[in-house]
Amino acid sequence: xxxxxxxxxxxxxxxxxxxxxxxxxxxxxxxxxxxxxxxxxxxxxxxxxxxxxxxxxxxxxxxxxxxxxxxxxxxxxxxxxxxxxxxxxxxxxxxxxxxxxxxxxxxxxxxxxxxx
Amino acid sequence: xxxxxxxxxxxxxxxxxxxxxxxxxxxxxxxxxxxxxxxxxxxxxxxxxxxxxxxxxxxxxxxxxxxxxxxxxxxxxxxxxxxxxxxxxxxxxxxxxxxxxxxxxxxxxxxxx
Numbered sequence: 160x161x162x163x164x165x166x167x168x169x170x171x172x173x174x175x176x177x178x179x180x181x182x183x184x185x186x187x188x189x190x191x192x193x194x195x196x197x198x199x200x201x202x203x204x205x206x207x208x209x210x211x212x213x214x215x216x217x218x219x220x221x222x223x224x225x226x227x228x229x230x231x232x233x234x235x236x237x238x239x240x241x242x243x244x245x246x247x248x249x250x251x252x253x254x255x256x257x258x259x260x261x262x263x264x265x266x267x268x269x270x271x272x273x274x275x
Numbered sequence: 276x277x278x279x280x281x282x283x284x285x286x287x288x289x290x291x292x293x294x295x296x297x298x299x300x301x302x303x304x305x306x307x308x309x310x311x312x313x314x315x316x317x318x319x320x321x322x323x324x325x326x327x328x329x330x331x332x333x334x335x336x337x338x339x340x341x342x343x344x345x346x347x348x349x350x351x352x353x354x355x356x357x358x359x360x361x362x363x364x365x366x367x368x369x370x371x372x373x374x375x376x377x378x379x380x381x382x383x384x385x386x387x388x
Contacts, residue, residue: 163317165317168315193376195379202379202380202381202382203318203365203367203379204379205376205377208376249317249318251318260306260323260325260331261306261323261325261369261371261375261377262308262320262323262333263308263318263320263377264320265310265317265318265319266317267315267316267317268315268317
């Protein structure tokens with residue numbers, strides 16, 4: 160079955176702490192991987208994505224993620240979080256290659272609360 | 276500005292009533308999607324459409340219906356057959372290239388009274 164699992168449902172950090180959010184997926188075939196973020200009261204927006212090449216991808220606002228194919232993982236990291244990073248974070252996967260529909264499978268989401 | 280609009284932002288419905296949620300995009304995207312967001316469950320795909328006049332069921336299509344008569348529009352009807360319709364509904368669109376980003380609308384929060 161196709162699925163995405165996010166390890167942490169609710170994370171609380173102090174400003175300047177380092178962040179790592181876990182994401183594992185189950186999907187037959189080659190995949191594209193995404194991290195989306197939903198800030199309070201705002202649209203869901205893309206943080207970063209991986210579809211080929213360097214498995215370490217950099218996104219907006221200092222976030223990065225590493226695709227480890229052998230572990231079916233795509234963990235999100237940030238060396239030093241800010242209060243403005245408080246949001247809900249979603250990991251998602253879809254099938255790569257022409258013929259795929261593009262439909263995304265999402266994880267359950269992780270709520271990050273950063274204390275000032 | 277280019278983007279996706281959804282209306283209304285909040286919607287209240289009595290049990291037994293059908294209700295239609297609007298989704299419009301001016302991004303010239305071919306593919307459009309409807310997701311349902313529930314706390315602790317992430318987003319789940321309801322329906323999607325890759326081209327005008329064609330659409331497919333997603334993972335949780337029961338109790339929902341859609342149409343795609345125009346490229347810009349992909350309305351979702353929540354019917355009385357949907358047993359637990361109270362949720363946050365998100366519409367998204369993208370080009371048909373699988374690597375491209377899905378852009379999301381602001382969502383509609385539906386509450387059944």
